[in-house]
Each structure stands twice: as C-alpha cells, then as structure tokens.
Amino acid sequence: MPYQENREFQSVLDELDQCAENGQPFAIFRKPDEKKVIAVIQKDSTKYELDFNTQGFVFAPFNWADNALLIKADKVECTEYMDASLVQQSTRALSEKGRVSHINLVQKAIDEIEVGSMEKVVLSRKIEEPFNESAFTVFETLLKSYGSAFCYLIYHPQFGFWCGATPESLVQIADNRIETMALAGTLPHISGISPQWGTKEIVEQEMVSTYILEQLSDLTDSLTLDKVESVRAGNLWHLKSSVHAVMAKDTTIDQVVSALHPTPAVCGIPTAKAKAFINANEGYDRTFYTGFLGEINISGPSDIALYVNLRCMKLERGIATLFVGGGITDASEPEKEWIETQNKSRTMLNILLDDI
Numbered sequence: 504m505p506y507q508e509n510r511e512f513q514s515v516l517d518e519l520d521q522c523a524e525n526g527q528p529f530a531i532f533r534k535p536d537e538k539k540v541i542a543v544i545q546k547d548s549t550k551y552e553l554d555f556n557t558q559g560f561v562f563a564p565f566n567w568a569d570n571a572l573l574i575k576a577d578k579v580e581c582t583e584y585m586d587a588s589l590v591q592q593s594t595r596a597l598s599e600k601g602r603v604s605h606i607n608l609v610q611k612a613i614d615e616i617e618v619g620s621m622e623k624v625v626l627s628r629k630i631e632e633p634f635n636e637s638a639f640t641v642f643e644t645l646l647k648s649y650g651s652a653f654c655y656l657i658y659h660p661q662f663g664f665w666c667g668a669t670p671e672s673l674v675q676i677a678d679n680r681i682e683t684m685a686l687a688g689t690l691p692h693i694s695g696i697s698p699q700w701g702t703k704e705i706v707e708q709e710m711v712s713t714y715i716l717e718q719l720s721d722l723t724d725s726l727t728l729d730k731v732e733s734v735r736a737g738n739l740w741h742l743k744s745s746v747h748a749v750m751a752k753d754t755t756i757d758q759v760v761s762a763l764h765p766t767p768a769v770c771g772i773p774t775a776k777a778k779a780f781i782n783a784n785e786g787y788d789r790t791f792y793t794g795f796l797g798e799i800n801i802s803g804p805s806d807i808a809l810y811v812n813l814r815c816m817k818l819e820r821g822i823a824t825l826f827v828g829g830g831i832t833d834a835s836e837p838e839k840e841w842i843e844t845q846n847k848s849r850t851m852l853n854i855l856l857d858d859i
C-alpha cells in the first residue's frame with residue numbers, strides 16, 4: 504500500500520475531487536484531537552464486503568447486516584490540517600417543520616415504555632437544507648470547527664457524499680486492547696455555565712454503560728468502566744464513561760463489533776424491540792446515520808478505530824440531509840426531546856449556514 508506522508512492538504516483534496524469525477528470511492532478523516540488527516544482511496548468502483556482482516560475504511564449502516572461497505576486502501580495519502588479554531592455558535596432560528604410528527608412519535612414510544620415493552624429507544628428524524636458549497640469546502644469547515652470530533656468525508660458512487668463530526672467512538676482496538684465509551688445524555692453548551700444534569704440524563708447514560716459491560720463481559724478480560732464525566736461536543740454537552748478491556752484469547756474483532764453495535768446510545772433496550780420500533784415507526788430509512796465507520800488496519804496491523812455515525816449529513820445535488828435523534832425513556836418529555844433534536848441539528852447546520 505503506497506503511503507505518502509505530508510502531502511499538501513489542498514493537493515490531497517484536488518486528487519479526491521478527481522476520484523469522485525472518476526467514480527472511485529474514498530474516505531478522508533481526522534481523528535479527535537489530532538492534526539493528521541488520512542485519505543483512503545480505492546482504485547476501482549467495486550463494492551467490497553466488510554472484512555476486518557483487510558486494509559480499508561468501513562462505512563456500515565444502522566441495519567448493518569445489509570450492506571456494510573468497505574473502501575479498500577489501494578492508496579493512502581497523509582496530510583495535516585492545523586486550524587481547528589473556528590467557533591461557530593449560530594443563533595439563527597430553526598425550522599419547526601416536523602415538530603408535530605416528532606412529538607407524536609416520542610409520545611408513542613413513551614406509551615410503549617410505560618406498558619413495559621421497552622426501557623429505552625432512540626428516535627430520530629431527518630432535516631433537508633439547501634447548500635451550495637462543494638463537499639470539500641464543507642469538510643474543511645468541519646475540520647476548522649470540531650477539533651475534538653472524528654471528522655470525515657466519504658464518497659462512494661452508489662450513495663454519493665456523506666460527512667460528519669461525531670463525538671462517539673464505537674470501539675478502538677490495538678494490540679488486543681479495547682477502548683470504547685458509553686455516551687448519552689445531552690444539554691446545550693452555554694458559555695461559562697457548567698452542565699446541570701438531571702436524573703433523566705444520568706439514568707439514560709447509565710443504561711448505556713451497563714449494556715456495554717454486559718455485552719463485553721464474555722468476550723474480554725480486565726473489563727473496567729471509568730467514572731462518568733461531562734464532555735463537550737460543539738454546541739452540546741454529553742455524559743461519557745470510558746470503557747477499557749483486553750480481548751479474550753479466542754475473541755474476534757467481528758464478535759466485539761457485533762456485540763457493541765447498535766448500542767443503546769443509538770438504538771435502545773432491549774435491542775431487538777427498540778430496533779423493531781425504530782424501523783416500524785420512524786417513517787424513514789436511517790441508512791448510514793447511527794451506523795459506524797472508520798479505519799481498519801491503516802495506522803498499523805490490527806488497528807481498528809470505529810466511530811458511530813452521528814452529527815452527520817448526506818450531501819446530494821444541492822440538498823444536505825441532516826439526521827438527529829435522542830434517547831427516549833419513561834422520564835422523557837416530548838417537547839424537550841424535540842428541542843434536543845433542534846439543538847443537535849446546529850452541529851451540522853452551523854457548517855452550512857454561516858459565512859466563513
């Protein structure tokens with residue numbers, strides 16, 4: 504695999520622009536708090552199946568049994584992007600379109616939870632917004648704006664461009680060591696004020712921690728959970744607990760990923776019931792939103808770094824489709840859940856709306 508260090512950022516983007524013209528799939532990304540930007544380029548447009556033994560970049564939908572995609576690393580380019588200083592806090596009024604149907608959906612879930620068929624379900628909606636920049640300009644603005652997120656732009660001839668700045672890691676595996684996180688609970692970030700968490704958010708996040716520990720217990724040794732902390736993600740706060748473990752002797756990467764995805768941060772408890780509720784009631788196909796993505800064996804052999812596809816959008820013919828959701832429990836209030844999705848939409852809208 505040719506690996507060229509320190510190319511100019513702009514020349515890598517120019518090369519990727521040409522790849523898109525030629526119908527060649529690629530992914531370009533920067534990991535949280537890093538400067539290094541890596542581009543993975545496939546030389547043909549073949550649709551490869553996910554294989555954790557190969558070198559490439561995976562892009563898996565929420566319902567990942569169907570259609571996880573692998574972009575093969577026929578070529579890897581490496582560059583840097585220093586500037587992560589853009590602070591955008593747009594206060595522009597948001598559209599109220601979709602409010603009634605989202606509130607009704609949340610109420611329906613609360614009713615189901617109250618009769619005892621589920622404990623938690625994550626419900627989402629999509630928002631369409633016109634845009635006129637190139638996908639590469641959008642990606643550069645993401646890099647400038649969200650230094651602590653996993654920022655990416657991906658292109659595949661079968662589904663076009665997606666990009667995002669996600670705060671959530673699904674799993675990192677290196678030398679058999681596993682790092683993951685339970686991320687849930689949301690409050691808006693207000694300058695100078697620390698987040699005041701309520702019971703709803705604390706319980707919602709604990710459910711994710713408990714689930715992850717249960718799912719990993721048979722597959723790992725030395726499983727530990729860190730204390731919960733508040734972490735900032737752009738204009739939002741979340742609650743996060745880091746999880747550390749070592750892969751047990753016969754555990755495979757496939758087993759670890761299958762045990763974790765989808766966590767109750769994007770699906771619910773119990774998983775099968777929540778997934779069925781989502782697929783039957785959300786009224787649209789999430790496709791890659793709340794799926795997972797990331798590098799396989801690029802930074803080193805057996806190095807896996809996968810992220811959950813949140814705060815993301817699909818870019819297609821001048822329309823950006825954004826996806827936003829939130830965890831519903833018996834303590835949810837439909838109006839507050841609507842406002843939470845509005846707040847989450849600013850992460851991507853800020854990238855599209857403001858003049859840079």
Ligand SMILES: C=C(O[C@H]1C=CC=C(C(=O)O)[C@@H]1O)C(=O)O
Pocket residue numbers: 625627671686687688689741767768769813814826827828829830847
């Ligand atoms: C489902 C989303 O966020 C998840 C991750 C963090 C906090 C969440 C929450 O507070 O509901 C969600 O579980 C989304 O951003 O669309």
